[in-house]
Amino acid sequence: MTLRSVIAGCGGHLPPNVLDNDALAARFGLDTSDAWIRERSGITQRHLAGPDESCASLGAEAARKALAHAGAAVDEVDGIIVATATPDHAFPSTAVRIQALLGMTRGFGFDLSAACTGFVYALSVADAMIRAGQAKSLLVIGSEVYSRILDWTDRGTCVLFGDGAGAVLLRAEEGERGVLSTHLHADGRHGDILLVEGTAGPLRMAGREVFKHAVNKLSAVVDEALAANSIGREDVQWLVPHQANIRIIEAMGKKLGLPRERVVVTVDRHANTSAASVPLALAEAVHDGRIQRGDLVLLEAIGGGLTWGGALVRF
Ligand SMILES: CC(C)(COP(=O)(O)OP(=O)(O)OC[C@H]1O[C@@H](n2cnc3c(N)ncnc32)[C@H](O)[C@@H]1OP(=O)(O)O)[C@@H](O)C(=O)NCCC(=O)NCCS
Structure with a gap:
């Protein structure tokens, strides 16, 4: 075991x-x-x-x-x-x-x-x-x-x-349930496109550039998580993505070939809550009964740094 x-x-x-x-x-x-x-x-x-x-x-x-x-x-x-x-x-x-x-x-x-x-x-x-x-x-x-x-x-x-x-x-x-793998990345060369000035702010962002990085880097980390566990995209039951922008979320759902109802979306009501967005979305889909014990769930996120990562979890 x-x-x-x-x-x-x-x-x-x-x-x-x-x-x-x-x-x-x-x-x-x-x-x-x-x-x-x-x-x-x-x-x-x-x-x-x-x-x-x-x-x-x-x-x-x-x-x-x-x-x-x-x-x-x-x-x-x-x-x-x-x-x-x-x-x-x-x-x-x-x-x-x-x-x-x-x-x-x-x-x-x-x-x-x-x-x-x-x-x-x-x-x-x-x-x-x-x-x-x-x-x-x-x-x-x-x-x-x-x-x-x-x-x-x-x-x-x-x-x-x-x-x-x-x-x-x-x-x-x-047992078989739990965190199966996590995949962390960072590239500090892109630190200036999304940053908080000093420690108190304000936040500054080059939105279009961040958008391009998001789609490319999240796609790569999704592939990495699947390959590390020798599973195909058809095995993933739920995508719980970082909630920054519905267009990025939909691009990731499409990449995995998941129907819309298998992608957890809260960005419409929560906006981008940064480090809180993935666990908030996970909690919502677990408490309303969508995600069940034993389901295979893929988490992914990207943010300032740039930092990005993914995790595959057997819930
Ligand atoms: C921010 C974002 C929504 C902007 O959308 P976009 O299509 O890229 O738009 P642009 O930034 O190119 O701006 C287009 C125009 O809209 C304007 N604009 C920006 N914010 C606006 C707003 N709230 N309302 C109206 N117009 C706005 C801009 O000034 C610009 O006008 P211009 O063409 O006259 O200069 C989009 O780039 C995005 O979502 N990026 C990723 C952000 C992200 O996910 N960040 C967090 C990662 S953790």
Whole structure:
């Protein structure tokens, strides 16, 4: 039998404040339209954190839901890994703030930064720790408050992002289910096409260039994940892609030959929540009953760095 990291539970949390495209344009006096945003990105609305919400509070709420879904108590958890590009503080890390919010007094916690690919990176690190015997149970969280690093006068970027958090509880188990492989990449030569100025922002993006890289690099990582597991694209049952743009998502679904209903889409309602987007989409499709135990699920993401990666999971 093989020791694997099984996704024992998932949870997502979105701030209650929702702004649709028209309300966003009106609020910030932007020269844009609902039609332009929908057509170019598929986004109709986004959730934005209020003054009492933080990267840690959103992440803690998602973690609570993941623990409840797994039927786990916090004392089971050996550590917390948080993927975020928008931590509340340089330190302490978001992970240890979440640890305190959950009432955990043992284990370890640290943050990891890989922009929109952050959750796939964190999943990969957590999976390696579990398989190496360093931990038996880990919370892996993506949590973001991009609303705090956006330039609200730049219509080319501010309409595309939202706030939220997603989490999974990974547990060491013997068997066929769990994370089958993860594939991480970075190419710092392209760092300037999507970056946050300094540490507080704003975010700047050359959208068209990012778009081209996204389609090419995500296609390559999908092929890599299939080849590493000696499986064909017809074996993949669900694609849970990074939620940046519906056109990129549809291109990936087409590449895998998946019907539309097998590609999990949340970008229309969540916009791009960066490291939170994949675990939020996964949690939605698991909790509404689409993704079932034993299904083969492909996760992929690309983001600033450039960083990109994929993971194949037998849920
Ligand atoms: C950002 C994105 C939606 C823009 O779509 P696009 O078709 O590439 O559009 P462009 O950036 O070339 O801009 C086209 C025109 O629309 C304008 N425009 C940009 N934002 C606009 C908005 N919100 N409303 C109206 N017009 C807008 C531009 O100013 C430009 O006008 P010009 O031709 O007069 O200069 C698209 O490039 C994209 O999705 N890129 C990938 C972004 C991404 O996924 N990032 C995250 C990765 S993690």
